[in-house]
Amino acid sequence: MKVAKFGGTSVASAEQLKKVANIIKADPERKIIVVSAPGKRFKEDTKVTDLLIALGERALKGESTDEQLTAIINRYKDIAEDLNLSKEIVDEIAENLKELVNSDCSNKERFMDRLKASGEDNNAKLFANYLNSIGIAASYVNPKEAGIIVTDDPGNAQTLPETYENLKKLKDRKEVLVVPGFFGFSPEGNLVTFSRGGSDITGSILAAGVDAELYENFTDVDSVFVANPNIVENPKEIKELTYKEMRELSYAGFSVFHDEALIPAFRAGIPVCIKNTNNPSAPGTLIVAKRDYSKEPVAGIASDTGFCSIYVSKYLMNREIGFGRRLLQILEDEGISYEHMPSGIDDTSIILRENQLTPEKEERVLKRIKTELNVDTISIRHNQAVIMVVGEGMTSYIGISAKATAAFARAGVNIEMINQGSSEVSMMFAVAAEDAPKAVQALYNEFFANTKEQEMPLVLEMK
Ligand SMILES: Nc1ncnc2c1ncn2[C@@H]1O[C@H](COP(=O)(O)OP(=O)(O)O)[C@@H](O)[C@H]1O
Ligand SMILES: N[C@@H](CC(=O)OP(=O)(O)O)C(=O)O
Numbered sequence: 001m002k003v004a005k006f007g008g009t010s011v012a013s014a015e016q017l018k019k020v021a022n023i024i025k026a027d028p029e030r031k032i033i034v035v036s037a038p039g040k041r042f043k044e045d046t047k048v049t050d051l052l053i054a055l056g057e058r059a060l061k062g063e064s065t066d067e068q069l070t071a072i073i074n075r076y077k078d079i080a081e082d083l084n085l086s087k088e089i090v091d092e093i094a095e096n097l098k099e100l101v102n103s104d105c106s107n108k109e110r111f112m113d114r115l116k117a118s119g120e121d122n123n124a125k126l127f128a129n130y131l132n133s134i135g136i137a138a139s140y141v142n143p144k145e146a147g148i149i150v151t152d153d154p155g156n157a158q159t160l161p162e163t164y165e166n167l168k169k170l171k172d173r174k175e176v177l178v179v180p181g182f183f184g185f186s187p188e189g190n191l192v193t194f195s196r197g198g199s200d201i202t203g204s205i206l207a208a209g210v211d212a213e214l215y216e217n218f219t220d221v222d223s224v225f226v227a228n229p230n231i232v233e234n235p236k237e238i239k240e241l242t243y244k245e246m247r248e249l250s251y252a253g254f255s256v257f258h259d260e261a262l263i264p265a266f267r268a269g270i271p272v273c274i275k276n277t278n279n280p281s282a283p284g285t286l287i288v289a290k291r292d293y294s295k296e297p298v299a300g301i302a303s304d305t306g307f308c309s310i311y312v313s314k315y316l317m318n319r320e321i322g323f324g325r326r327l328l329q330i331l332e333d334e335g336i337s338y339e340h341m342p343s344g345i346d347d348t349s350i351i352l353r354e355n356q357l358t359p360e361k362e363e364r365v366l367k368r369i370k371t372e373l374n375v376d377t378i379s380i381r382h383n384q385a386v387i388m389v390v391g392e393g394m395t396s397y398i399g400i401s402a403k404a405t406a407a408f409a410r411a412g413v414n415i416e417m418i419n420q421g422s423s424e425v426s427m428m429f430a431v432a433a434e435d436a437p438k439a440v441q442a443l444y445n446e447f448f449a450n451t452k453e454q455e456m457p458l459v460l461e462m463k
Contacts, residue, residue, distance in 0.1 A: 001171065003032040003212045005181060005203030008039020008047055009220040010277035011123055014082030017130060023218065023280050024136065024176060030216070032170065032206050033138075034181045035127055036199040037119025038075050048075055048119040049182075049196075056115040059101050060108055069097060076126060083130050093122045109154035113183070113193045116155075120180035120199060128178040137175040146170060148184035148205060150192050157184055157192040159205050159264065167209025179206060200261035208268035215265050216284075217257060218277045224249075224256055224285040226300045227444045231437050236448050238300060239283070240291040245299040245390050246272075248426045252302035252388035262287070293393025297400065300390050301443045305433040307339065307384040308354040309417065310366070313347035314375045323373065324348070330368050334361060339386070340428055342419040349417055351430060354382060384416065385436035387429040389443060395424040403446050404429070411442035 006020050024030050037048040055068035073094045080090045100118055105111040124140050131138035147166020150157035163184070170177060181199025186192050194201045200217060207215035224246070225235035241249075243266040250259035257274060265272050265287075275284035317323055331338060331350070340351040357365070362380065370378050394400050401420070404427060408415050417430035431439050 001031050001210055001212050002027065002029045002214045002216055003034065003203055003207040003210065004030045004216040004218060005034040005199060006036065006277060007199065007217070007219045008036040008049070010039075010218050011035050011037075011127070012039045012041045012045075014079045016277065017079065017083065017127060019277050019280075020127070020218070021131060021134060021136065023277065024131070026280070029213070031173075031176055032210060032212070033127075033176060033178045034199055034203040034206060035120060035124050035178060036181050037123050038079065046071075048072060048123075049116055051075075052115045052119050053112070055101060056112045060105055060111070065101055069101065072097060076122060080126060083133070085126070085129055085133060089126055089129050093126070096122060110190060113154045114191050116193050117180070117183040117191055120182045124178045124180035131176060131178065138178055139173070139175050141170070141177045141179045143179065143183055143202070144185045144189075146179060146206075148202065149187060150184035150194075152186035152188065152190055152192055154192055156195050157186075157198075159184065159201070160187070163205060164209045164264075167206060170206070171210045195258075195260070197255065197258045198260075200258035201264075204261040204264040204272070207270045207272075208264040211268065212270055215270050215272045217261075217272060217274050218280075219256055219274060220276065220278060221256065221274075222276045222279055222282040222284065224254060224274050224300070226298075226448050227440055228253060228255075228302065231303070231440050232444045235444065238285045241285060241287050241299055242289060242291055242392050243272075243287055244425050245392055246287045248388055248390045249300045249302045251304075252386060252390070252426075253304035254300070254302050291392075293391070293396065296391070297393035297397045298389055298391040298447045299393075301387065301440055301447070302390065303385055303387045303436045303440045305383070305385045305436060306354050307351050307386055307430070308357070308380055308382045309384055309430060310350045310352070310369070311347065311377070311379045311381070312349075312369060312373070312375050313377045314373070315346055317347065318345045326373055327369065330365060330372065334365055336361075336365070340417075340419045340430075342417050351384065351386065351417070354384075381416070383433040384430050385433040385439075387431060387436060387439050387443070388426045389429075389447075390426045392425055394427070401427060404443060407442040407446035408439060411438050413439045413442065 010016055039047045051072050055065050058065045076093045077090045100115055128138045128140040149160045149163050181202035183193045223237040227235040243262050247259050247262045250257050272287040273284045276282055336356050338350045338352045342349050413435045415429050419428040
């Protein structure tokens with residue numbers, strides 16, 4: 001049995017849904033299908049999820065929602081008409097949306113989660129209807145019925161362990177099951193969504209729960225590339241990646257796959273294949289436990305923006321027992337998580353996601369660190385990017401960091417910080433956000449393009 005997830009671009013129009021149906025028909029093992037909400041049909045288009053968010057925000061402010069409601073209903077109406085489905089399915093969707101928008105909004109987060117989830121929920125109902133209309137026996141399965149139980153953390157749910165036991169029952173179903181991605185239910189029965197892009201997580205949970213032979217993640221590119229194609233023109237394709245590599249790359253900006261979606265498949269030992277709905281015969285990228293690192297010690301280069309770094313120095317910091325704990329305690333008290341913490345003898349930097357700080361919170365945190373820890377200096381740098389050079393094979397080679405820093409130097413990019421864990425799966429460089437594209441291109445040229453422009457050739461040697 002295979003679980004196949006189709007992303008927003010794969011289910012954005014009737015034409016795309018026909019391709020999805022053909023992909024399902026081509027392999028009877030594709031029994032569990034996860035769908036996203038209709039995504040972008042062209043570059044300037046708006047995802048249904050974003051339309052739903054705009055709708056919810058207007059409703060919460062007491063503003064008219066007619067325009068957004070019509071736009072969303074029309075997306076489903078166009079699809080249903082082009083697929084020759086009956087008018088009832090569109091009426092049902094319109095009714096459901098009107099009910100949701102008029103529902104109790106005293107708890108804003110729950111109200112928004114219910115609206116956001118309807119994007120995938122209505123699409124799953126519509127698609128199951130279409131499969132039956134073309135002779136493929138299919139049922140829509142609600143995540144509650146399936147047993148996807150998650151933490152009660154709106155917009156950021158985590159899967160609870162009992163889910164996997166619950167999902168086993170789906171193995172006995174004979175027909176194709178169409179499950180909406182992106183949400184589950186708390187133990188108390190509240191609908192809760194995962195973070196954005198979370199339909200990938202639903203697919204991975206289902207694959208683990210039914211012990212699938214493969215989790216296929218269908219999107220709009222032939223494979224995962226070694227660098228983001230929106231930054232590097234025509235980057236090389238990746239044939240195989242390890243779970244650890246994909247997780248690091250997704251975390252650092254490879255938006256093609258959600259970083260939290262690897263864990264369920266990894267724990268259950270299920271291979272993941274990223275494939276293209278528009279070109280299903282292309283082999284795609286296979287994500288497995290181990291790969292041959294000898295040809296490509298570096299698997300990929302990712303970058304993400306939206307970080308800031310807090311720099312703290314204090315003479316003899318290394319001798320002060322409990323300094324690190326007290327520093328991190330302040331962040332914990334303020335509900336802030338951190339990403340990296342490169343340190344020296346007398347100083348340390350903490351890199352965190354900038355969106356966690358309001359100006360007031362920033363001022364309070366800096367003041368608390370200064371007074372409670374009695375530090376010599378404290379400063380904060382905004383608009384930072386994190387660049388990750390990722391590859392499990394790096395550990396067996398000498399000279400990778402030298403090649404990377406040489407590439408930065410040639411591109412004229414100042415490295416603000418470097419961090420490398422002892423596992424050597426990745427090397428992290430912090431740079432100013434505006435330098436990130438230049439840095440990624442320089443690293444791509446160094447590790448993948450075999451250009452002649454390297455003035456300081458360094459040959460990688462195996463340890
Ligand atoms: N390294 C990468 N390899 C492939 N695609 C990438 C990479 N980094 C970013 N992307 C982007 O991810 C997109 C696919 O993800 P997404 O738009 O979320 O698809 P879906 O609609 O299938 O969920 C690609 O079109 C591409 O622009
Ligand atoms: N529709 C949701 C969940 C999702 O996974 O979408 P997509 O498959 O289009 O990335 C979002 O936009 O966040």
